[in-house]
Amino acid sequence: MEYLxxxxxxxxxxxxxxxxxxxxVGYAGLxxxxxxxxxxxxxxxxxxxTVSRGYGFFEATAIGMVCxxxxxxxxxxxSGKFKGDYYALVSxxxxxxxxxxxxxxxxxxxxxxxxxxxxxxxxxxxxxxxNAQFLILSxxxxxxxxxxxxxxxxxxxxxxxxxxxxxxxxLRVFGYDTARYKRIxxxxxxxxxxxxxSLFASYISYIDPSTFSLNESIFILSLVILGGxxxxxxxxxGAIVFILLPEILRFVGFPPDIAAQMRQVAYGAILVLxxxxxxxxxxxxxxx
Amino acid sequence: MKRNSLxxxxxxxxxxxxxxxxxxxxxxKVAELDDLSTVRLGGAFGLSGVCAEWGxxxxxxxxxxxxxxxxxxxxxxxxxxxxxxDTQCENKTTVNAVQKLVxxxxxxxxxxxxxxxxYQGASPVINGSMTPAVSPDTAMEALEFQKQSIxxxxxxxxxxRKEIAALEAYAERVELKKVAMVWDQDSYSTMMTRxxxxxSPFHGIQIGEKxxxxxxxxxxRTVIAKMKTANxxxxxxxxxxxxxxxxxxxxxxxxxFRAIILSAADIQDESVLESFGSAMDGVIYTYPVANEEQKxxxxxxxxxxxxxxxxxAAVNAYDAVRIIVAAIGSGAKNGQxxxxxxxxxxxxxxxxxxxxxxxxxxxxxxxFELKTxxxxxxxxxx
Numbered sequence: 001m002e003y004l005x006x007x008x009x010x011x012x013x014x015x016x017x018x019x020x021x022x023x024x025v026g027y028a029g030l031x032x033x034x035x036x037x038x039x040x041x042x043x044x045x046x047x048x049x050t051v052s053r054g055y056g057f058f059e060a061t062a063i064g065m066v067c068x069x070x071x072x073x074x075x076x077x078x079s080g081k082f083k084g085d086y087y088a089l090v091s092x093x094x095x096x097x098x099x100x101x102x103x104x105x106x107x108x109x110x111x112x113x114x115x116x117x118x119x120x121x122x123x124x125x126x127x128x129x130x131n132a133q134f135l136i137l138s139x140x141x142x143x144x145x146x147x148x149x150x151x152x153x154x155x156x157x158x159x160x161x162x163x164x165x166x167x168x169x170x171l172r173v174f175g176y177d178t179a180r181y182k183r184i185x186x187x188x189x190x191x192x193x194x195x196x197x198s199l200f201a202s203y204i205s206y207i208d209p210s211t212f213s214l215n216e217s218i219f220i221l222s223l224v225i226l227g228g229x230x231x232x233x234x235x236x237x238g239a240i241v242f243i244l245l246p247e248i249l250r251f252v253g254f255p256p257d258i259a260a261q262m263r264q265v266a267y268g269a270i271l272v273l274x275x276x277x278x279x280x281x282x283x284x285x286x287x288x
Numbered sequence: 289m290k291r292n293s294l295x296x297x298x299x300x301x302x303x304x305x306x307x308x309x310x311x312x313x314x315x316x317k318v319a320e321l322d323d324l325s326t327v328r329l330g331g332a333f334g335l336s337g338v339c340a341e342w343g344x345x346x347x348x349x350x351x352x353x354x355x356x357x358x359x360x361x362x363x364x365x366x367x368x369x370x371x372x373x374d375t376q377c378e379n380k381t382t383v384n385a386v387q388k389l390v391x392x393x394x395x396x397x398x399x400x401x402x403x404x405x406x407y408q409g410a411s412p413v414i415n416g417s418m419t420p421a422v423s424p425d426t427a428m429e430a431l432e433f434q435k436q437s438i439x440x441x442x443x444x445x446x447x448x449r450k451e452i453a454a455l456e457a458y459a460e461r462v463e464l465k466k467v468a469m470v471w472d473q474d475s476y477s478t479m480m481t482r483x484x485x486x487x488s489p490f491h492g493i494q495i496g497e498k499x500x501x502x503x504x505x506x507x508x509r510t511v512i513a514k515m516k517t518a519n520x521x522x523x524x525x526x527x528x529x530x531x532x533x534x535x536x537x538x539x540x541x542x543x544x545f546r547a548i549i550l551s552a553a554d555i556q557d558e559s560v561l562e563s564f565g566s567a568m569d570g571v572i573y574t575y576p577v578a579n580e581e582q583k584x585x586x587x588x589x590x591x592x593x594x595x596x597x598x599x600x601a602a603v604n605a606y607d608a609v610r611i612i613v614a615a616i617g618s619g620a621k622n623g624q625x626x627x628x629x630x631x632x633x634x635x636x637x638x639x640x641x642x643x644x645x646x647x648x649x650x651x652x653x654x655x656f657e658l659k660t661x662x663x664x665x666x667x668x669x670x
C-alpha cells in the first residue's frame with residue numbers, strides 16, 4: 001500500500017504540472033518547453049530556504065512561487081516576441097539557462113551535489129511525516145490547482161486565451177492586449193509549477209539539477225498532449241498514466257535479461273499507439 | 289465524456305485520500321524472514337539510462353552470487369528469490385524502484401541502489417523502512433559530504449579517500465608539483481575532485497588548473513590543448529562514464545599531451561578496454577590488491593555469461609550479495625538484525641580480500657596498489 005501511496009503522491013505532483021502547463025499550451029496555444037525550469041525554481045526555493053535558512057515549507061513555497069512568477073514575467077517579455085515553433089525554441093533555451101544556473105551557481109544551489117535532507121512540511125506545528133499524510137497535502141494542492149484551472153478556463157479571461165490561440169490578430173483588432181494575457185497565464189502556470197516543485201523537493205527530500213532538465217519539460221509536455229490539450233481533466237489523466245504505466249510494466253513478466261529494456265520499449269510503444277488512435281489526446285479539445 | 293471524467297477524477301481523489309487517512313494510522317509492515325518461504329532479496333540496478341554501462345554487469349554478477357548461494361542450498365535452508373528493478377539511473381525512478389522492492393515485494397535487503405546521485409533520494413526510504421541496502425558502487429563519502437544518514441546503507445565500493453591518498457602518495461614520491469583536474473558535472477566526479485584537492489596540500493601538490501565539463505561531453509581537445517601550454521605535469525580525471533575517461537585518454541594521445549594521467553579504480557573496465565585498447569595505455573590508477581577470489585570470480589563470470597565482467601563494479605555487486613547472505617546466515621531475521629550483522633560479519637571478498645564494514649559502513653581494510661594499462665592490458669604499475 002505504501003508503494004501505491006507513493007505513486008499517488010507522484011501522480012498528484014505531475015497532475016499539478018500537467019494542469020498548469022495545459023493552461024499555457026492547451027488554452028493559450030503557446031508551445032512552452034520550459035516548465036521544468038519553474039518546477040525547479042519551486043523545488044530549489046524550498047530546498048535552499050528550508051535547509052539553509054530555516055524557513056517553513058509554506059513560506060518557502062510562497063517565495064518559490066514569487067520567484068517563478070518573476071522568472072516567467074521576464075521570460076514572457078522576451079518570448080512574447082515569438083510565435084509557434086520559434087516560441088518553442090526560445091522556451092527551450094530558457095530551460096537550458098535555468099538548468100545551467102542550478103548546475104553552476106554552486107554557492108547557492110550546491111551544483112551537481114544537489115541539496116539533501118530537505119525537511120517535510122509542518123502544518124500547525126505538526127510535521128507531515130508519513131507518505132499517506134503527504135498524499136493528503138499533495139491532493140489538496142492538486143485540487144486547488146484543478147479549481148484554479150477550471151475557474152480560469154471558464155472565465156472571460158480563459159475565453160480570451162482560447163481566442164488568442166485561435167486567432168491572435170483578430171483579438172488584437174478587438175482591442176485585447178494579447179501579450180499581457182499571455183504573460184499573465186504564463187506567470188500563473190509558473191507559480192503552479194513551483195508549487196509542484198516544492199512538493200517534490202519536500203517529499204523526495206533530495207534534489208539535484210538533473211531532475212529539472214529539458215527532458216523533464218518534454219516529459220511534462222508529453223503527458224499534457226497524451227491527456228488532451230485544452231482539457232484540465234485530460235492533464236490529470238495524462239499524469240496518472242505517465243506515472244503509473246512504467247510502474248505497472250514492472251509487474252509484467254518480461255525475460256529477466258532484457259526486462260528493463262523491454263519495459264522501455266513497451267512504454268514507448270503504448271504511447272505511440274495512443275497517439276496514433278487519439279492524436280488529440282484522450283480528452284483533447286485542441287490539436288497542436 | 290467530460291462530465292464523466294470529472295466525476296471519475298473526483299472519486300479517485302476521494303478514494304486515495306480515504307486510503308491515505310487509513311494508512312496514516314498504520315505502522316509500515318517490516319519483512320520478517322520467519323514469515324517467508326524464501327529469502328526475498330532485492331536488486332536495484334541502473335539497467336537503462338546513463339549508468340546502464342555499470343548496472344548490467346552488476347546485475348549479472350549479483351545474479352551469479354545468488355545462483356551460487358542457491359546451488360549451495362540457499363541460506364538457512366531457504367532459497368533466495370532475487371527480485372530485480374531498474375532504477376534508470378535517476379533520482380525519481382530510483383525512489384520508485386526502491387519503493388516497489390520495499391513496500392510491494394517486501395524484500396528483506398537490497399543490493400543497490402547504484403550511483404551516489406541517484407541513490408540519495410532513495411536513502412530516506414531505505415532508512416525509514418529499515419531495509420539494509422548494500423550498494424556495489426556508491427561512494428560513502430558522497431553521503432558523508434551531504435550529511436546524509438547512513439543507518440541502513442552500506443557500500444562494497446572502494447573507499448575513495450584511501451584511493452586518492454594512494455594516488456597522491458605516488459605523485460609526491462615522483463615529485464609531481466603541478467597537477468590539473470578535469471571532471472564532469474555530476475555528484476560523484478565533483479566529490480572525487482574535492483577529495484583530491486582537499487588532500488593535495490599534504491602531498492606538496494599544487495592544483496594548476498581545474499576544468500569542470502558538462503556531463504556526457506566527449507570532446508576534450510580544447511582543454512587538453514590548454515593544459516599542454518600550461519606545462520601541467522599530471523592530470524587527475526574523474527568522469528561519470530568509464531568510456532568518457534577512455535575518450536579523454538585517446539584525445540590526449542592524439543594531441544601529444546605527455547602529462548601523467550591519474551584515475552581511480554573505476555577505469556578498470558574490461559569492456560571499455562576492449563573498445564579502446566591501447567588508447568588507454570599509460571594511465572595510472574589505484575585498485576585494491578588482487579586476490580585469488582577475484583580471479584575465480586572473473587573465470588566463473590566468463591564461464592557463465594561468455595563475456596568479461598561488464599562495468600567497473602560487477603565484482604562489488606558479487607560481494608554485496610555474498611556479504612548479505614553471510615549476514616542472514618549468521619541468524620539475522622529482519623532488516624534491523626541484518627543491519628547489525630552486516631556491521632560485524634567478515635567474508636573473503638572478491639574485490640577486497642578481507643571484506644567487512646567500518647563504522648561508516650564502508651568496506652574495511654583493503655590495500656590499494658597502483659596499476660596501469662600497457663599493451664591493452666591492466667597490469668600492476670612498477
